[in-house]
Amino acid sequence: MVVYIARRLVQAVLILLGVSVITFALLYMLPADPVRQIAGRSATAQTVENIRRELGLDQPFLVQYGRYLLGILHGDLGRSYLQRTEVSSLIAARLPASLLLMAGAIVCELILGLTMGLFAALKRGTATDQALMVGSFIGVSAPQFVVGLLLLYLFAVRLGWFPIGGYGTFAHLVLPSITLGILGAGWYSRMMRSSMVDVMRQDFIRTARAKGLARSTILFRHALPNAILPVIAMIGIDIGLFMSGIVVVESVFGWPGIGQLAWQAIQRVDIPIIMGVTLVSACAIVLGNLLADLVSPLIDPRIKLQ
Template sequence: MLAELTRRLLSTAVVVLGVVVLVFLLIHLIPGDPVDVMLGEAATAADREALRHQLGLDRPLTAQLGDYLGGLARGDLGQSLQQRRPIGELLAERIPATLELALAALAFTLVLALPLGLLAAVRRNSGWDRGAMAFSLLGVSIPNFWLGPLLILLFAVGLGWLPVSGRDAPGALILPALTLGLSLAAVLSRMVRSSVLEVLGEDFIRSAYARGLSTRQVLTRHALPNALLPVITVLGLQLGTLLAGAVITEVVFGWPGLGSLTIEAIQGRDYPLVQACVLLISLSYVLVNMLTDLLYAGIDPRIRLGAD
């Protein structure tokens, strides 16, 4: 098990390093200059060159990359070009809001998807099943940038029940969490239905019914635990998508999280801040998937024995 963990950590480090280098090169090669954004069009050429030299942007790209990787090795993410503050402080201010939104969206997903998928599997080909599959198709088809404004128009502008944007007002978390979690709930409910249906056809399920167990006992004790493995696979993969989708959702609702900070950094051509935000999002995605693989051992003993 230790060897497997070490191998996965090494592969994770290689992936993260590749992401860091790729993002660094792309953000420096795309059109646009942070100096122009900071000084404006009225600045003289001498002022631009002086600021570019001060920020180290006039150095060769390889030298800038070497300095950036060296700083990462020391745990130094650098300083924001726009705000002139350590990037670590900026991330520390925004990460709690993003985690709050992601956890709320995940809770909404599990509360909705697990019962809906189980109900659709137990009552296959019924109205419940067709309704659940229609919800799944609808949830996957509606993008966040369309669903968010629609919920704002309905619940904030039309009914006046919830705030339009921000984080401080009561109930401000509800609409962003619904927007972010709906697509994941749609995917997960379909996966739960498919996985439970497959398990319900096994011999040990028929044996459980033969022993006199009720439908609820069969589902909770036998069907659902054995159907969890593919569900956790999908959930782990979708959690990375959840973090990526938070960028759009946070912008729509003015949520002061990591996604909003990323967009602000892109608009301001704040190279170090963009790199740090993308690095953090990609690292979260990779770590979630690694932890998902390791979690298999705690759910399926056969995987644990195989790893040993």
């Protein structure tokens, strides 16, 4: 286990290094000039050049990236060009809200997706099965900003059950979590149905039935732990999808997370913030996949970490 984790951590470092190189190179080649955003439209050419020199943006790509990488090794993500604040402080202030929203979304997608997939598998070939699969297809296909606006209009504006936006209470968390969770629930329900149907055809399930075990015991003790494994593997991948979807959802609901921070930085070409949010998102994806791999053997002892 220790050797496996150590090897995965080394791979994670290499992945993050690759992400930083690609992201930095893409931002370096952007036609938009961050110095112009800082200096303003009325700035003289000399002022623009002074700011460029002060920020080190007049240096070649390798020099700029090397300096940035050296800062990361010392725990420094740089300073925001416009806010004049450490990027690590800005992200640390917004990260708890995003993590809370992500946790709520994962809970929603698991409850909705696993329940729909389980019922669809048990009712395979019936109208219930078809209706649930159509619902999952709609959930996967619907744009998140449309889902968010519809939920806001129905449950916040028309019914008044939840606040329109903001952050701080459980009521504020419900609608954005459901908005994010619907997409994953659609994928999970389809995968859960397929996996459950396949597991229910296996020999060990027929043996359990032959022994006279109760239907609930067969379903929840023998079938479900085996059918759920592909879903667990997807959770780590979903963290990356949440990081991309969170930008939209946080904007719709006024949620003060790193998604909003990233969107504001993109609009202003604030490169240090964009780099910082990208690296934090990459870390979340890598750790999510590692956690999924570590949990799988606890559910199915036949799985060996190599």
